Amino acid sequence: MTAEIAHEARNSALPDILPELRRATPELRGTLEAHAPLAGLSFFKTGGPAQALFEPADEDDLAYFLARLDPSVPLLALGLGSNVLLRDGGVEGVVIRLGRAFQDIAVEGLSLTAGAGAPDVKLASAAAKAGVAGLSFLRGIPGSIGGALRMNAGAYGAEIKDVFLSCRGVDRAGKIHVFSNADMGFSYRHCGVANDVIFTQATFVGAPGDSEAILADMAEITKARAATQPVNTRTGGSTFKNPPGQKAWELIDRAGCRGLAVGDAQVSELHCNFLVNRGAASAADLETLGEIVRARVFETSGVNLEWEILRVGAPR
Numbered sequence: 001m002t003a004e005i006a007h008e009a010r011n012s013a014l015p016d017i018l019p020e021l022r023r024a025t026p027e028l029r030g031t032l033e034a035h036a037p038l039a040g041l042s043f044f045k046t047g048g049p050a051q052a053l054f055e056p057a058d059e060d061d062l063a064y065f066l067a068r069l070d071p072s073v074p075l076l077a078l079g080l081g082s083n084v085l086l087r088d089g090g091v092e093g094v095v096i097r098l099g100r101a102f103q104d105i106a107v108e109g110l111s112l113t114a115g116a117g118a119p120d121v122k123l124a125s126a127a128a129k130a131g132v133a134g135l136s137f138l139r140g141i142p143g144s145i146g147g148a149l150r151m152n153a154g155a156y157g158a159e160i161k162d163v164f165l166s167c168r169g170v171d172r173a174g175k176i177h178v179f180s181n182a183d184m185g186f187s188y189r190h191c192g193v194a195n196d197v198i199f200t201q202a203t204f205v206g207a208p209g210d211s212e213a214i215l216a217d218m219a220e221i222t223k224a225r226a227a228t229q230p231v232n233t234r235t236g237g238s239t240f241k242n243p244p245g246q247k248a249w250e251l252i253d254r255a256g257c258r259g260l261a262v263g264d265a266q267v268s269e270l271h272c273n274f275l276v277n278r279g280a281a282s283a284a285d286l287e288t289l290g291e292i293v294r295a296r297v298f299e300t301s302g303v304n305l306e307w308e309i310l311r312v313g314a315p316r
Contacts (some may be wrong), residue, residue: 014051014090017073021052021094024068029057038086038095041078043142045234046283047086048313050076050095058101059170059200066198067174069094075172076312077198079144080119083151083237088283089314096198098146107132110206111165116146116199120153123204128218133209134163139218140225142237146199151308152186156221161186167202169193176200189241189308230268234277239290240305249273251303255296262289275309284315 018034036053039045056062069075074093078084102117107130114123123145124138140155141148149167152160164186167179177197185192193199225231240248249272252258258272264281267289268274275286294305 014049014092017052017094021054021069024070025065028065029061030065031055035090036095038078038081038091041097042081042084042086043234043236044081044085044277044281044283044286046088046277046281046286048088048090048283048316050091052094054094054096055099056096056101059168059176062096062198062200063170063174063176065174066170066172069172071172075196077146079117079147080142082143083147083309085236085283085286085309085311087287087311087313088316091313098144098198098200102146102200110208111203112206113201113203114145115201116144116149116167118145119143120145120148124218127204127206128211128214131209131211131214132206133214134158134206135204136214136217136221139221142231145202149184149199149202150191150193151189152184152191154189156224159186163204163206165203165205167199169197169199172196229271230274230276233268234279234281235268235274236309238273238308239275240273240294241308243303243305246303247273248305251297251301251305252293255293255300257293257296260289260293262286262292265289267293282316283313287311 016034018032021032033053036050038050039047056065076091076095078095078097098117102115105112105114105118105123105126107126110132112123112127120138120141120143124135127135137156137158141153148160164181169177179193242248252272257267259269260267263285264278265285266276266278268276275289297303297305
């Protein structure tokens with residue numbers, strides 16, 4: 001059995017909760033799967049299965065499910081898997097993935113409304129096509145709109161908060177909320193909305209622009225990423241948050257961690273705030289490497305790096 005297949009193998013240690021979920025939600029329209037492999041849904045291509053995986057048919061279906069879900073059942077919203085490390089032992093409870101029903105993008109004047117499952121790059125492209133400036137930075141963020149909202153994603157001098165107008169989300173009790181920019185409590189790589197709210201849709205606003213100029217800006221972002229980041233590898237993006245007034249990659253580099261490896265997990269030679277899976281790394285390898293990096297940075301600079309990548313699930 002290959003390492004990748006092993007990581008996706010069904011984990012019998014997590015009991016099948018689908019019968020209970022189906023009894024509680026007889027009118028559910030979305031799809032439910034027990035012991036669903038998750039490694040293929042992660043940019044790192046690692047991790048164990050979900051005890052249950054739910055893909056809602058639409059926002060109302062999601063609200064129906066959450067309103068009837070036992071509050072004691074753990075819940076995780078998973079986007080495109082770009083900023084998450086799924087541990088090898090699997091994810092207890094229900095993983096919710098917003099599929100095609102949450103990927104539509106609509107343009108009205110200078111406003112764009114996107115489903116939370118839409119890739120960031122698709123929103124940037126839609127804005128460029130419509131001649132709406134200000135959203136091209138999303139070309140440099142590999143992930144979905146829901147994840148971008150949750151972490152106030154930013155790149156190339158701009159952040160979600162700069163273009164955000166409002167969004168919709170469903171809380172753990174199944175109630176639908178609308179949030180304004182002020183409601184979101186945005187700060188660096190963070191929003192203040194309760195973690196149990198699953199964002200479903202967001203509206204952004206830009207400025208009048210020239211499509212060709214915006215596309216040229218996006219092309220420059222693409223070029224810059226390719227030159228400075230391991231974009232075509234198994235990586236979760238920036239691993240650690242930048243400490244105030246400092247850059248995480250510089251601290252990691254000064255600590256001598258560039259190229260450091262644990263098994264097939266490696267600190268990128270190109271950008272050392274990226275961890276990469278060279279092929280057969282486990283989630284444990286990647287997390288162990290990250291902790292070694294944190295320890296060495298603390299030893300050399302006294303700075304305690306904070307993980308930017310979300311680590312979820314149980315170790316094997």
